[in-house]
Amino acid sequence: MNSATVRNLLVRGMLAGLAAGVLALVVAYFLGEPNVDKAIGFEDAHSHEHEMEIVSRSLQSTAGLATGVLIYGVAFGGIAALAFCFALGRVGRFSPRATALLLSGCALLAVYVVPFLKYPANPPAVGNPDTIGKRTTLYFLMMVLSVLLAVAATILGKRLAPSLGTWYATVVALAAFALVIGLAYAFLPVINEVPADFPATVLWRFRLSALAIQITLWGGFGLAFGELAERVLNPKPARVPAGTAVAAPR
Amino acid sequence: MAQHVAQPTATTPALPAKLPIGAIVPWAVFFGILMLVLLYFVGAEQGATSVVSGSDVHEWVHDARHLLGFPCH
Numbered sequence: 001m002n003s004a005t006v007r008n009l010l011v012r013g014m015l016a017g018l019a020a021g022v023l024a025l026v027v028a029y030f031l032g033e034p035n036v037d038k039a040i041g042f043e044d045a046h047s048h049e050h051e052m053e054i055v056s057r058s059l060q061s062t063a064g065l066a067t068g069v070l071i072y073g074v075a076f077g078g079i080a081a082l083a084f085c086f087a088l089g090r091v092g093r094f095s096p097r098a099t100a101l102l103l104s105g106c107a108l109l110a111v112y113v114v115p116f117l118k119y120p121a122n123p124p125a126v127g128n129p130d131t132i133g134k135r136t137t138l139y140f141l142m143m144v145l146s147v148l149l150a151v152a153a154t155i156l157g158k159r160l161a162p163s164l165g166t167w168y169a170t171v172v173a174l175a176a177f178a179l180v181i182g183l184a185y186a187f188l189p190v191i192n193e194v195p196a197d198f199p200a201t202v203l204w205r206f207r208l209s210a211l212a213i214q215i216t217l218w219g220g221f222g223l224a225f226g227e228l229a230e231r232v233l234n235p236k237p238a239r240v241p242a243g244t245a246v247a248a249p250r
Numbered sequence: 251m252a253q254h255v256a257q258p259t260a261t262t263p264a265l266p267a268k269l270p271i272g273a274i275v276p277w278a279v280f281f282g283i284l285m286l287v288l289l290y291f292v293g294a295e296q297g298a299t300s301v302v303s304g305s306d307v308h309e310w311v312h313d314a315r316h317l318l319g320f321p322c323h
Contacts, residue, residue, distance in 0.1 A: 002273035010277055032317040055309040068292045068314020075285040075292070082278045089268035096266055112319065121319035135321035136298035210319050233266065 005232065010081045012228040017077015020220035021070040027209070027216045028069055033061050035206035039123035042198060046125070069213070077221055080107055084229065091154060092166070096233045097226035104222030110150035112214045115142040118185050121210035123203065128193045135191055145184055153177040293320040 088099050119139045157173030296308035315322045
């Protein structure tokens with residue numbers, strides 16, 4: 001049953017990722033797109049050379065956006081489901097549902113929030129095209145570093161738990177994570193390519209909407225995948241009313 | 251949801267069974283790489299590096315790339 005269980009969880013992770021992607025798409029369209037349009041308005045007003053439009057704005061902001069967000073959801077859903085297979089029963093005494101939500105919360109932090117605090121999302125018109133290589137390398141480096149450190153901190157916490165107890169082991173692991181991330185923040189190069197007269201409120205709202213997309217995606221994924229995983233792993237009726245479950249040994 | 255009440259007896263939730271590493275690794279390697287390739291195409295293709303020539307992929311996922319936090323151009 002084990003390899004089939006992994007396959008079932010993987011498929012459900014990708015489906016939950018797709019569903020969460022749909023929610024994130026709604027947030028991206030209604031909260032994010034207005035700011036993208038304002039930023040493009042700024043870009044057009046300040047640049048004299050007009051690039052030829054290969055894909056129209058109306059396609060980019062609908063079908064193009066949907067393609068990107070949904071693939072992102074499915075891909076991270078699959079990866080998170082595989083991480084869940086490793087984590088289940090190994091990170092602690094958590095039910096499948098709780099493990100799924102815990103894992104998504106950690107993924108939101110490690111995959112997105114930690115890199116975002118150093119290299120935040122930028123709207124069009126912010127960013128020098130000549131430095132795209134450097135910015136891409138640094139962003140992915142920060143993302144990989146953050147995920148690896150989160151895994152390392154989890155392993156450290158598990159190692160320390162028998163001697164320090166769960167509470168202090170968790171505190172030490174989190175502190176170690178924060179310390180190393182702080183060092184990375186301090187030593188990795190700063191990137192600030194915001195044009196001097198770019199409207200601050202548009203930048204702020206764009207970045208908030210980018211964060212809202214991720215919170216929706218990972219929150220939705222954690223809840224949806226938790227439900228599906230619980231059904232795969234505990235196929236018997238899981239929701240017995242509290243009063244009636246007394247005599248039944250599991 | 252009453253699980254936070256620490257009781258050493260039968261009400262303590264059972265530790266969920268671990269899935270053996272050997273059963274996970276083949277799926278993780280194959281699908282992990284596949285998912286990363288998908289993320290690459292959404293996040294970075296025709297930006298810093300290009301596998302497919304032109305800028306069609308970049309232009310198509312342009313808005314998603316900005317809003318998902320990837321450096322775009």
